[in-house]
Amino acid sequence: MLQARTRWNLLPVPEEQASALSSALKIPELVAKLLVSRGMETVESAERFLYSGPQAFYDPFMLDGMNETVNRIKTAIEQNEKILIFGDYDADGVSSTSVMVYTLKALGADFEFYIPNRFTEGYGPNEPALRWAREQGFNLVITVDTGISAVHEAQVAKEIGLDFIVTDHHEPPPVLPGAYSIVNPKKPGCPYPFKGLAGVGVAFKVSHALLGEAPLHLLDIACIGTIADLVPLVDENRIIAREGIKALERTTKKGLRALLEVAGLKDTVLNAEHVGFAIGPRVNAAGRLDSAVPAVELFTTEDEEAAKMLASEIDQLNKTRQSIVSEITKEAVEEVEQNFPPEDNAVLVIAKEGWNPGVIGIVASRLVEKFYRPTIVLSIDSEKGLAKGSARSIEGFDMFENLSLSRDILPHFGGHPMAAGMTLAASDLDELRSRLNRQGREQLTEEDFKPVTAIDLECSLDEVTIETIEQMNKLAPFGVNNPTPRVLIPDVNISEIKKIGSQSNHLKIQFSDGKHKLDAIGFHKGELMDELSYHSPVSAVGELSINEWNGYRKPQLMLSDLAVREWQLFDLRGLRDAQKKLFSLPESKVLIIAFEEETMKHPAFSELQERIYLYPQQKDQMNFAGKYVVFLDVPKTREEFFYLLESNPEPERTYVIFHQENDQFFSSVPTREQFRWFYAFLTKRKLFDASRHGEELARLKGWSKEAVPFMSKVFFELDFVTIENGVITIKDRPEKKDLKHSTTYRNKLEQAAIENQLVYSSYQELKNCFHQSRKTHQA
Helix, strand or coil, rough: EEEECCCCECCCCHHHHHHHHHHHCCCCCCHHHHHHCCCCCCCHHHHHHHHHHHHHHHCCCHHHHHHHHHHHHHHHHHHEEEEEEECCCCCHHHHHHHHHHHHHCCCCEEEEEECEEEEEEECCCHHHHHHHHHCCCCEEEECCCCCCHHHHHHHHHHHHEEEEECCCCCCCCCCCCCCCCCEEECCCCCCCCCCCHHHHHHHHHHHHHHCCCCCCHHHHHHHHHHHHHCCCCCCHHHHHHHHHHHHHHHHCCHHHHHHHHHHHCCCCCHHHHHHHHHHHHHHHHHHHHCHHHHHHHHHHHHCCCHHHHHHHHHHHHHHHHHHHHHHHHHHHHHHHHHHHHHHHCCCCEEEEECCCCCCHHHHHHHHHHHHHHCCEEEEEEECCCCEEEEECCCCCCHHHHHHHCHHHCCCCECCCCCCCEECCCCCHHHHHHHHHHHHHHHCHHHHHHHHHEECEEECCCHHHHHHHHHHHHHCCCCCCCCCCEEEEEEEEEEEEEEEECCCEEEEEEEEEEECCEEEEEECCCCCHHCCCCCCCCEEEEEEEEEECCCCEEEEEEEEEEEEEECEEECCCCCCCCCCHHHHCCCCHEEEEEEHHHHHHHHHHHHHHHHHHCCCCCCCCCCCCCCHHHEEEEECCCCHHHHHHHHHHCCCEEEEEEECCCCCCCCCCCCCCCHHHHHHHHHHHHHHHHHHHHHHHHHHHHHHCCHHHHHHHHHHHHCCCCEEECEEEEEEECCCCCCCCHHHHHHHHHHHHHHHHHCCCCCCHHHHHHHHHHHHHHHH
C-alpha cells in the first residue's frame, strides 16, 4: 500500500447531463463531464463559457453607484478639476491604476496617480495622503482596488472638502465608508450579476461606463491584475483573462512588450500560467520591495527606452525579492519547528522584527504549502510597536471571517476567506494567536490538516486521447474556480518506471492496461520509485497534456499524486545492502522479524539489531496493522510462517530478504536408493569409521561430502545404528521405520521446501503464496 500525499476529492458529475451535453455539442464525454462539474449544465451556459467574447460583458451601469461615479468624474473633467487616482501596490492595484490612467487621459482629464508606500504608509488610503492631495488642489479622489474599509479616511475627505469615490472588489466591512459613491459588486444590495471581479475588473467597468464602450484596448493590462489577484476565472473574469492574454501576445504598449522580453516571453504563445507566474510576480516585486510607481509608469509609458529601463529595474527587483523570500522562509520554518510546532498549533502565527513586510504574504503561502495550517506571518516594527502581517488559509477555515471576530485588536485588516492583510499592536500578537488557535481547534479536524486534491474526472487509459486533451484545453485560461483539469486514472499497471534528471529526483512512469499505454512525469517525485512495487496496480492523479517532440505528439500525464490501494510486496532477496534499504524506511512503520537468533547478530544487519523482533519468542509484540513488515531470514517451518501470516491483519507492505547462511535447496537430499545402498554397506561392514573414511566413500560414490554424515545421523535417530567417536556400528534387527521418523530428515525436507517456496520462487509465485495465506486468514 502507498498512501496518497493528499486527500483525493473526486467531484460528483451527473452522468445523464454530461451525456446530453456531449451529444448536443459534439464533444468528448470527458469534456462534457468537466463542463457540468463546473456549473455549465445546459447547452446555453456551456456555449457561453466556451465561446463568449467581449460582446458578453454586462452593462457597467448595473453596478450600484456607477451612475453617481460617472457623473461626478465627467463633471470634474468638464470643470477642469484635478483628479487623483489612488491605487494599491500589488499587480491588481498597478493594473487598476493603469486602466484609469489610460481612461482619464483619453477623456482629457487633469489627473495624477498616487500609490502609497507599503513601508511608510501601509495599505489603503490614509489621512496624510488625503490632506496632501487637498493641499495640492485636488478636488476628487478615485480609489482603485482599495478603499472599501476606509471609513475614517472617507470622513476626513468629507471634512476637508475632498470628494471621495471608492472603486474596489474586497469584502465590505459591517460599516461602509461615507464616500461620495462606492462601486463594488460585493457591496450589500448591489444587483450586479457577477461578484467576482478583481480590482482591475471594477476599474475596467468604470472605464467602460465613462467611454461608452468596453475598453478592449486595455484588456492586455486588465488580464494581468485579474490573473495575478487569483480571482475566479469564470464569467466576466474569464472573458477578461482569455481575451486579455490574446491581446497581451500582440500588445503594442511599449512597457508591456519590454516586460514580456525580460520575462523571457517575447514571441511566446501565452497562457494564464505565464501571466500568473512570470509577469505577475515581477509587477508585484516593485511594490513589495520599494515603490509600485515604476510599475504603473512601465504600464503607461510611450517611451521605448524608458520602458526597457523600467522593465529591467523591475526584473532585478524580482530577483532580489526571490532571494529575500528564500531567506525569510528558511527563518520562518525554523521559527515554526522550534517554537510553534504544527502538532500543537491549529493556526500558525509567527512574527519577527526585521522581516520585509513586502514579501511576508509569499512566505505565508510557503508555510501553508509545507505545514498545511492557516498561517499568518508578521513583521514587527519595534519603534512603532506595531506588527504588520499577511495571512493565508486552508480549506475549511475562513480567514476573513475568523479575523473579524478579533476586530477589537485588529484596527486595520481586510481580505478574503483564503487571504488577508492586517496591522495590529505587537503586544496583541499572543492574544491573536491564542484566539485563532482556539477557533482553529473548534473548526478544524485532524483530517482537515491533510491537503485536499480536487479531482474533476475519473478516466481510463483508452479515454486519454490527443483530441480529448485539445477539447479540454478549450476551457482555458485556467485559474481559481476554473483550475486546470485534474484526472484520476485508477488501478493501472506499471510497465516501465525510472528516475530521471541530473539528480535522479524526477520520476517517469509508463502506465498500461494491456492495450493502451500512457507516459507520466512526476517532477520532484523520484523518491516514490522506491515506494512502488512493479506488480501492484497504482492509481494516479495528475493533469493531462500533449507531449510534442521531434514532430511527434502523444498524450502524457503530469503527476500530482500516486496511491497503491492494495498490500505491496517488495522483493529484496539477494540485495547486497538490504540494511541500507531498511534504514531509508520510516522507523515508526517498520516491523523487522527474524526466525534465527544468529541472523540478528549477522554483520549484514548489525546496525538493526535493536529493532529486530525474534519469532516466536516475541510474537506477542508483533502487530502487522499499518506496518511495513520485513522478513529478515527464512522461517524454520512453513507451518509457523503461515500461522504468523494468518494470525495477523494485512500489513501495508511486506519486504522479503530471506537471508540464510546455507542453502538447503541446493544441498540435495539423498535419495531413498542412496539410503538403501549405505545401509546395506553398513550391514556388510558392521563397523565403519565415518570420521576417517566418510569423505572418501562419498567421493567414490559421487555424493556430496555432507551426504554420509547426514545419512548417518538419520540412521542414528531411527535407532538403526550407534555412533561413537565417528565410528558407526550397525544394530542387530532394528525396528522398521520410515525415513520421515527422523527429525533431521524431516527438517531437511522442510527447509528445502521452504527455500523452494520462499527463496527461489519467482516474484509472482511468492506473491501468490502470500495471497493464499491472506485468503485463509480472511476465511
